[in-house]
Amino acid sequence: xxxxxxxxxxxxxxxxxxxxxxxxxxxxxxxxxxxxxxxxxxxxxxxxxxxxxxxxxxxxxxxxxxxxxxxxxxxxxxxxxxxxxxxxxxxxxxxxxxxxxxxxxxxxxxxxxxxxxxxxxxxxxxxxxxxxxxxxxxxxxxxxxxxxxxxxxxxxxxxxxxxxxxxxxxxxxxxxxxxxxxxxxxxxxxxxxxxxxxxxxxxxxxxxxxxxxxxxxxxxxxxxxxxxxxxxxxxxxxxxxxxxxxxxxxxxxxxxxxxxxxxxx
Numbered sequence: 001x002x003x004x005x006x007x008x009x010x011x012x013x014x015x016x017x018x019x020x021x022x023x024x025x026x027x028x029x030x031x032x033x034x035x036x037x038x039x040x041x042x043x044x045x046x047x048x049x050x051x052x053x054x055x056x057x058x059x060x061x062x063x064x065x066x067x068x069x070x071x072x073x074x075x076x077x078x079x080x081x082x083x084x085x086x087x088x089x090x091x092x093x094x095x096x097x098x099x100x101x102x103x104x105x106x107x108x109x110x111x112x113x114x115x116x117x118x119x120x121x122x123x124x125x126x127x128x129x130x131x132x133x134x135x136x137x138x139x140x141x142x143x144x145x146x147x148x149x150x151x152x153x154x155x156x157x158x159x160x161x162x163x164x165x166x167x168x169x170x171x172x173x174x175x176x177x178x179x180x181x182x183x184x185x186x187x188x189x190x191x192x193x194x195x196x197x198x199x200x201x202x203x204x205x206x207x208x209x210x211x212x213x214x215x216x217x218x219x220x221x222x223x224x225x226x227x228x229x230x231x232x233x234x235x236x237x238x239x240x241x242x243x244x245x246x247x248x249x250x251x252x253x254x255x256x257x258x259x260x261x262x263x264x265x
Contacts, residue, residue: 022077023048024088026067028262029075030055031100031173034110040097042090058115078264089234093225095189096260101174101181136248137215143204145246145253146219150198158186166247166254173259193236195226201239214245214256220263239263 020042027048030036036051049065056063061070067077092098100107145164152160165171167179174181190196199222206217218241225236245257 020044020090021087022067022072025077025264026052026075029077034114037100037102037107037173039092039099040094041092042088054111054115088236088238089227091192091234093236093238094240094260094262095185096172098172098185098188101177103175106175137206139203139206141253142206142215142217142246143200146204146217147200149255150200150221153198154196156190156194158183158190161186164255165258166249166256169255170245170257193225193227195228197224198222209245211245214247216243216245218243239265 023044024040024042027036027038027040027042030048030051031040033055035054036048038045038047052067052071053063053065055075056065056071059071059074061074062068064071067075102110149161149164152164155161162179162183165179165182167182168176169182171177171182171185201220201222204217204219206215209216220239220241222239223237227234240260240262242260243258244255246253247256248254
């Protein structure tokens, strides 16, 4: 009897491993629009339903709290893409998938702004310009900096990963944070995904930033993650587009802002 119960429990757990890709994409799109600040994990929740209702209200759609055809089209969610996407587990996969740590007052202010501008969408990147010569940045130096970061990001050494940041740093959707915050977040991520591999898909592009002394860089990586568990193995793979702002500090480069976005394949 016990063996049967254990088998049934294992089957139940295995059915929960894969998240709903449609829900994950909805979470991603509503996060971009400052309407959803919870975990991006492919799981429905009352917080997500409320965010959907706010979006539908501002767009003049039927307020259902579900992903109806009008809502899916407006959020640029393509059913044909969903079938081809690699299934992801029902936990945060990217660092940016973790619930936003912005203060509640700031979240509400962003939500009010989003609701006041029905057609608000993420701003396009500024025109690319070469960084000033005083920064002494070359393609070789910038590519090496990113490659070194990716190699250290595959290790268990949290300090080796945190050393790339200048503090305070503009960190994903958490606003400006301190070193202890990044250290704890990195430690949590290493524990969640003890096996990580990152591959740079193309050379890094870099151009002048609107902030003095900073240079914006962008690149695409392929990621493979694995988390060993007692009953199953969670795996995740895909590609992300990454944007950093960096600046020289002495002979080193440091990240002063970082964000990422999963690419749907």
